[in-house]
Amino acid sequence: MQWSKEVQVDEWVREKLKSMGLKLGKDFLEKDASAYLKDALKGASKTKKQTGTGIPDFVIEKYKVDNEIIPVIFECKLGIGKLEKYAKDNEKALDFSNDAISKYALNGALHYARVALQNESQKQDHYKEIIAIGIVGDNSQNVKVKIACVFADSSLAYKEIKHTNLDFLENAKSFTHFYKEECKLTEEDKHLILIRGKWHLSYHSAQLNKLMHNHNITAPQRVLYIAGMILSMQSVMSNEYRILTKGLSPADLQGSQEEGLRDGELVFERIEEFLKVKVPDSAKRKLMLDSFNEIRKDTDRDKIPKNFTYKEGEKKNPNHKIIAHILKEPSSINKQIFAYIYAHIYKEIDGLNGHLDIMGECYSEFLKYALGDGKELGIVLTPPYVTKMMTQILDITSTDRVMDLATGSAGFLISSMEQMIEDVYKNTAKHSTQANKAILELKTKQLLGIEYNAEMFALATSNMILRGDGSSKIYKANTFETEDSLYVSFAPTRILLNPPFTWDYNGLPFIEFGLDRMQKHGLGAIIIQDSAGNGQATPITQSILTKHTLKASIKMPIDLFQPMAGVQTSIYIFEAKIPHDFEKPVKFIDFRNDGYKRTKRSLQEVDKPAQRYKDILKIYKQGLNAKLDNSVYEKPINLNEVYVEDFISDSGADWNFDQHKKIDTTPTLQDFKKCVSEHLAWEVSNVLKNQNSMQGGLEGNALSPRLVKLEKDFKQNGGEWREFKITQLFDYERGTRLTKGHRIAGNIPLLTAGEFNQGVKEFISNEEQKIFSNAITIDMFCNSFVHIKPFCCDDNILVLTAKKQMNQYHLRFISTIIGKDKPKYGYGKQYRIGSLEKHYISLPVLPVLSLRGVGEAHNEAIHKTQQESKMDCHEVANATSRNDKSDYKIAFDYMESYIKALEAERLQELEAYLKVTGLNDYALSQKEKEALKAFENLSALNERERE
Template structure:
């Protein structure tokens, strides 16, 4: 006869043999708990619905008290599967019941087990994050794993990361307000955080900083930063990097007011340092920098556009980064590309410490010109396990810089070049050519640039396109989401361009073009643009699989022979998949249009009922291609006029800009101030620089 106690004993004994248990780092309880908070949460968790209930086995990690492992056992495999609300009969139903109660205060790893021998156990794993209503499957293994593996799997789970990252973004707003109240300047805030994180890596600093007076603590912070940065792989840091932190010792509040510096360092340790220790090789400082610049950089005068982390990550996949890659970023910024590369390279090293040392010492090269940013990237790379040894301060075009880079023989290039804002700025393609020239032949260079560059049909950019194809191969171009840089408060349409260095583009070569317009990210108040619904991983996999196989998919991707005179953009070549257009798409468009008319007070009543009762069905054969312009064209295409902010006088005429809201209407202006008949949108379709399309 089946005996559930046998299953309980097998599972408990399995975990008691684990090193974490033997070292006293976990607590295993059976059908009870001494933890008052857990006991309170389970007061109504009976599987029969009548009071308190306990799982068969409950495991707590002493060093990670926010995570609980809950186990429900059944002797027979027929009682393993879920069957909705039969909590006492099925292992999965039972364990998910406990998870629902405990997840109000904990992250819960639920394990459903059935069987009476260790060899025949059937095992299912679920993770329910704190304050969520959904438990989702985790771990593909149909077997028990070591407690270390469970903790590692939990810490590296994508949904857990997203939840923690969103909490970090919320904290960035709080921290920014705190630093603002302490009168720390915007451009110094990320440096301050980086300095605190460097110092917190020192045991002596951690054990003494809470006891110091404000002035003594400020001096200790600076001396610890200098000591830590100067002991990295026996390569001293540039002197003026240390000087970037000197403001801390002279700051009126931080260096004098009791508790101000101590409290903020303590908070950084708790909120940021813990995140970094859990999620290694992630550009956290870059994210804080973006957050702080949302306040300091309202007019984009600093010209800084930081690449979102999920894009730096996919760059490493596009370029097939491995442990032998030598990565060059000639426009380093806060180091996002270098950190993502280091993460992937070290993972590929599979624990080989000698190789990891070599990766950090010889295989990561960055060039940055701006002083504050250079100091930040040095600190950032140190925080992520060094990698800063080959950071070069200077212009990527300088001969001295090129000579240093040449010693390393880089075979992968990444960059997000400064975006041109005036006639005197260097064109984005110049930065790309500079990067390509420094790579080994056949190496891949991946860059993200404004779409306007690849559309160029005259002037400098056209000549640079010609130069690129003369010396290098255009492998692929991906059209990116229109609001990709929303968090940096930059409205620019961008594309990712992939080039093979020092191999002339063949005349009959087909370049791969794809629409990477929807990355699944959503705009959330106080968080910015984030992967709130956990869609990114699946989308990334779809994009990469199609790219690596060079799949041509209607409405998504195409291969095309191009010249320098052509537009290097997917939209120019990809045919619309009319089979995906639904009646609902037209209804949404109509509702938006009617809503726009209501906002403009053209109508005062909106009714749901359509005057025409007949049902309209859409068929693919009803669609065909038309010439937009030319002799038989159906449109006249005109370019709009630019109207600067200081020229806009309030009035009643709707003013259209690059916004997806309110049909592109950002405000209302006085028509008489800017009289130009072609600028008045009567019965026109408008398309802005971010590809938002509206009918007026």
Template structure:
């Protein structure tokens, strides 16, 4: 009979060996139950544990070290005692701490040393001011002679790699932590770079996590927190995020423990959050009128009696604030360059359905479509970009990312690059939004992006905008040379009124708008004719019908214009049928991924950009049936949605094919009859 033997963990031996090294380097290491500092202790306590609860995150060893520049680096170490339990990676070579459904993979976090250490490091990214953390895993086993064999995994977890972690190198002991080696180790860590492809993959993964978190958060507030309208929910998230951002050396981030749920007048939880937001905005040097508008809007929700009422020692406001910080904290702290508040808005308003006309107007552009518009408008580091119906500023966020990336690729002087980045955010973007609740989201979005909020204006772009900067250079015209737009459906000419006004205020450049395609086939004839009298239509792109799935089933086109150059009847217009953009969309509330690249989606989007700019020579994936170069009549205004003409005149080849098919059919019939006759004999 076979007796099953259980392999015993040698974790105590591994810990003894490793801690012996740390002691020999005279490092101030702390063991599982000991404290490094209150900030780190609190972060480990507040973050969800390796089993999904809270409060039980205890690395086996932890150290806080400084390099020669006096920068602090938390070191978190996790020990295991089995042969193959160092690290579990996914198919992309990343530490696999999430499941395929984008939920925490507690099995891996519990079982593997590196996975556990990276989990602890994310707790610090989420809940502390540290943005560079070293996660170390170590495990081992005894061979048949009793000799210990160990393996070590050293990973850098930071804001720059979105908390995923990067392997630093191969190590056989911990001597890289020895004070005499630590500076060169950190120098090596700081040279680690993710490839653009790796970063894109991680961003996609993080975006899906944000979607799931927002669904969970909104569901929780919707079901469990009574008396909060949709605007209140949006404002509470905005207020909580601003209050917890902080400004290094100037404004400390608001902690959950700062909210005492007091009933004292002037010291209720809402008062504390308002004071923190005011301190943040004061230090951001946001113009007085904009600051007052933000404070006024948020104060209306934060200081209401019900939300500050204390029950069982806690106000509803503190409870909601805690949920927001716990669920979303890491995503805005690691600085994702995404339309964060657009996702928030879509999720919050998703509960209403879209029965109200005003809400039906606010359908936010998916990020991959926003990026397409930005590229079609030829945005670069020197562009001046505006949007006349900015929504949550998703299009401006996409434009800002494109401008910053272009600047980083082309400016080699760090000092010059820093100045350019500030200029892009403060001077080269302008957005207009009329709905105050959505305007607040746009402001928050641009604050989260490092503050491109300077020139987001809460005015009617058709009636009240005069083309000038809203803040800063208020006497100067904004020199726009790129226009991007997803207009409200109910606007005149389906939104072509925005296009006419914006293009009319530009001297040069390009525009890319996504709009109901009926605006190009009869709903906006007068606007279109006036536009073509001054500007050229370069391309008309038919978009997939389900692009706004779950929000609207409207048919849309993207129209691309060259500004300030009259359209001639012989100008070539590129008509592209982009109904198949390579993505498959679903609309399932609980799905972890409602958007799947099933047919070269990224390549298709790039090909559309290339076709609009360079023409037919760039045809690779698309066929002549999907790409057609034609012309429009500038005096028509209803012929913007053309498709590739189908030649109905039969050719000799068609004739031969038809005759061949007929003869084959006739022979088949004759043979069939012969077989029947033979059977009858």
């Protein structure tokens, strides 16, 4: 029986739970929850204002893992299509708009879970994680279940589970097994969360950057605004997790012009109050407050703008259009910035609650965006996935003592801290007294940072505070002027560095200074410009080798720091206080292909970057014996190509991979085939483009005799050119989106935007993609091609199908004319449906009585051996030109003859070229065939030996 009401889905869930032995009112609740959970769900109603208490459809609060209750929250919806909804512009992230959480089951369940996890008043013993379940159905035979583990209140902090039934709820044992097997975050899960975070923050950081730029706030000030305002939003908590002072919210900023009550002053005062608790060192606190003073210094930023800058419906809104969706009433510049950070940045970062490295990664990504190209502050921040990789290469554990002598925004210290915390949890239960004590110890005593730049010092300290402190040993100082006693007492075992790229010898003195002050056998890693290791810093490299060992050199992607400072970099790994043994080899690894493509706008996944960052650790540890699953990659990893063990000299000028890569110069048959093919392709291309033509060919716009005659006949018969609207001649359709990760290899051409290879990107077999043929395509840049054979295309392609039959010659003629508009379009102005609907093209027309006379004779003369077109081309369309004369029609015969004439001339030129070069009838002798076969076998044998 088909269900007609949502309550029938509820009935199915209720009976399902009962069938597993769970009792209503005891083991699970319906439209109800414990007093504790009800309190946590205040403000969780799915109404627009979200002011009431939200109550899920079902709740289970009986199961514990490691003595922690893990609640299970259910949300049910009628209709199989109401299971989940993903964000419009990011298919990897669920949508948390009011519409989505109220209409879709999993979105609603996640919404309740997130609110329950953010209950600030119960932070000491509040829920750490919640299982959210969405259930939908049309009838008892067609029910779908989707499950997610939610570990913080951020919209980023969840893992979708592949498990699709409720059997794990049967008893405590099945629940614990499910939780430990399914809910544990793998590296791939963390990477997916990182991608969600990057998408979220890349969009909002761009908007916030624009907002602050429009309000004349400089780049150095912008990052201080972000850090300071986020600190002011934090509540000051007692050791008993009691709120001493609640963090600021947008409602607290009233736009007062009274001295002491201005918005900027309120923010600064709350920062000051927060830092009194978090930073006991008064000198350090003063340094930070001096930097954050920027927020209150300019009184004009606390004034309410009077000019109207945006209209929302009929009501004028004086705030900047970027913030108008949040603030409806006139607000100061400081409040506008504060409100945007609060809504779109702070809630996501604070919501992750230090639980994952993603918190530092997302925040650092935002700081990096705000810093522009890094030149204003003289720094370039290391990408978070690289800082994480470097901490893993150094195998940092909870007992290590880690330092960074050019701290920046503390990215290396954050990654180190997270890895140390993970190591704690390997041996102790999460959130246990023993684990909490170990984590407090490592945060306060095992992380050392030195930063000379005052603004970056404030950012680094804030960054660590926001992650549950770890800031107590971050100092503002010139590294080279610090006292040795600092390092003696700290006794570092690990050092991580990305030194200022403008420093002497590219910053290499920082690693020498640090290695000299480390414990013996300690490990260090520095990411630095290649030139430091190829002879541009020999005084330092030679000195390092007399005291320390270079263990490995990893060549990083050429575009790693794009769109920041464009430098080529390597990572050098050292062992401290063991002079280099030149009779022992060094590991050289090529990691230029890390699976990412970097543009000025974004970081794009192109070939399994998460897996590649796992495999680089295997390659570092296991070398040529590394066990890799190359089946997951589009471009597999050839260990012989990317890994070399070789000796270095005492010159200090041969530290880079390219200086040690072994190149086999023995030629193979494939090498020769490639060489010959490329040369012939170049020669033929030149012939067809009228360069080095054997016959002289067409020069510029000069017409050949054939075309001269055709043109003359056309004009003598009254021919002229008139404009026609494309949509009069063609039906049109837009292709469908197909992201790279969803493409299945096959033999159907897939067209995407691009001017090369007729627009063909690759070949696929996805059944859901519509197949076209005999059509003109136009991409977003107005590149136009003709495709006669079957093809499919993505959503940047418009497909034009003739309303009445046209052959390939007509299509090619028209496509050429369409492409004439290409200079008008680019990324700023793209060719879309609206462009097509306004697009006129010039076509040849003839008086009706002359139509059959022009072109037919040429067709017969040029293509005697070809099958003549059987259609009446001039009858194709009843299209009218802008200046319509009913006795004129489009001259399709002329169009066909014109293209055929050009094609025939090109073929004649190619035939002449082949004849002159002797390639038209060349055949291999039997001995030549035998010799070629022998060489091919030898080449194959050599290839196998190299592998």
